[in-house]
Amino acid sequence: ETGVTQTPRHLVMGMTNKKSLKCEQHLGHNAMYWYKQSAKKPLELMFVYSLEERVENNSVPSRFSPECPNSSHLFLHLHTLQPEDSALYLCASSQDSWDLQETQYFGPGTRLLVL
Amino acid sequence: AQKITQTQPGMFVQEKEAVTLDCTYDTSDPSYGLFWYKQPSSGEMIFLIYQGSYDQQNATEGRYSLNFQKARKSANLVISASQLGDSAMYFCAMREGMYSGGGADGLTFGKGTHLIIQP
Secondary structure (H helix, E strand, O other), X not given: OOOEEEEOOEEEEOOOOEEEEEEEEOOXXXXXXXXXXXXXOOOEEEEEEEOOEEEEEOOOOOOEEEEEEEOOEEXXXXXXXXXXXXXXXXXXXXXXXXXXXXXXXXXXXXXXXXX | OOOEEOOOOEEEEEOOOOEEEOXXXXXXXXXXXXXXXXXXXXXXXXXXXXXXOOOOOOOEEOOEEEEEEOOOOEEEEEEOOOOHHHOEEEXXXXXXXXXXXXXXXXXXXXXXXXXXXXX
């Protein structure tokens, strides 16, 4: 089983749909992250969870709703998205969220297209 | 101001040559960590190498080394003996310490360099 998995890998949705992205890590880590990668822009941090508690929310619109039921699973619930939300959504995990040298391990991403 | 600057949007390099990918960073925090990631066309971000702000030696990991020049706030990635499989996007990233309100944050990334290795 690879370290960080994400499903689905590809998703097409309309602006009125509701969908969820799932991330699972098999590394025994305590921290998980959501990043957004839009074309021609740097990766942007969206959310940080440490021991299932949200510790960082980078002013993300409320149409994105994260959920972390346990330290191995992270969800991103999507509703009434806009076309500009089309991007690659990457999940990552690390042992802890406060150690500077902790490496974050990324999943393969979900490529989202909003029509 | 950008915290991470990668000035080379794209590079073409001949196979087996060494390549240097540039990265400069901006922080007033004395404690920070610098990371390099590789992103193939499949999308996954693959960790390559880490350099801490207090590390005295340049980091090395196999064919990857980091040319860390603290006074210049520069952290260039050097890939020796490039291979066709090295073709990918390369991202420099930074994590700042608690002094800057970091620590619990994720990583701040640059815009990346698209490296293409030619046979």
